[in-house]
Amino acid sequence: MKIVAAKKILKANDQLAEENRHRFHAAGVFVINVLGSPGGGKTTLIEALHGRLPIKRGLAVIEGDLAGTIDADRLAARGIAAVQIATEGICHLDANMVSAASRELELEKYDWLFIENVGNLVCPAGFDLGEDLRLVLLSVPEGDDKVIKYPTVFQSSQAVIITKADLLPHFEFQVERVRQDLRKLNPNAPVFCTSAKTGEGIEEIATWLANAATGR
Numbered sequence: 001m002k003i004v005a006a007k008k009i010l011k012a013n014d015q016l017a018e019e020n021r022h023r024f025h026a027a028g029v030f031v032i033n034v035l036g037s038p039g040g041g042k043t044t045l046i047e048a049l050h051g052r053l054p055i056k057r058g059l060a061v062i063e064g065d066l067a068g069t070i071d072a073d074r075l076a077a078r079g080i081a082a083v084q085i086a087t088e089g090i091c092h093l094d095a096n097m098v099s100a101a102s103r104e105l106e107l108e109k110y111d112w113l114f115i116e117n118v119g120n121l122v123c124p125a126g127f128d129l130g131e132d133l134r135l136v137l138l139s140v141p142e143g144d145d146k147v148i149k150y151p152t153v154f155q156s157s158q159a160v161i162i163t164k165a166d167l168l169p170h171f172e173f174q175v176e177r178v179r180q181d182l183r184k185l186n187p188n189a190p191v192f193c194t195s196a197k198t199g200e201g202i203e204e205i206a207t208w209l210a211n212a213a214t215g216r
């Protein structure tokens with residue numbers, strides 16, 4: 001019987017992620033890994049940030065999905081450079097996929113590269129892609145208990161973005177509970193309360209990201 005150790009696979013991923021990070025830094029592009037459930041508003045947030053971030057050269061997106069090109073098409077229709085990774089059933093992106101996809105872009109042409117991960121709060125958290133930072137999204141309809149239920153993703157992200165805040169009047173979702181749960185798990189991560197619909201909180205994330213990119 002042949003046994004493949006998961007630890008070895010993750011080690012290989014980490015090495016490749018370091019290579020990606022080195023290449024991204026050399027090109028002067030700041031890379032953001034966006035995590036969250038399906039339908040949580042990842043593509044919408046990227047679209048909203050595209051309108052608010054300081055962009056000198058350009059903004060590109062690597063889209064991870066099991067199948068189809070809906071999100072990449074949507075971004076391309078807005079004039080955003082987008083590369084689609086079709087994972088063909090794999091429920092997360094890994095550094096190898098991102099390495100291949102990023103070679104489809106002339107990285108020097110961009111100051112921002114967003115990687116929209118496969119919609120999933122579980123295994124994407126285990127794979128370093130070579131990003132500068134990770135954002136995790138939590139939409140109001142998903143419920144305010146997710147920090148406790150999916151600690152790894154919330155612990156390994158540099159900021160938590162509550163999305164669809166315009167729905168707060170319709171759901172039993174307590175923003176304060178998310179803040180409290182996060183304080184125990186990841187006290188340095190800011191929580192942004194946002195709505196792409198009303199524009200609430202988008203400027204704040206853009207400012208925070210711009211500061212993070214400057215301070216890299």
Ligand code: MG
Binds near residue numbers: 042071
């Ligand atoms: Mg999407």
Ligand code: ZN
Binds near residue numbers: 090091092123124
């Ligand atoms: Zn997975």
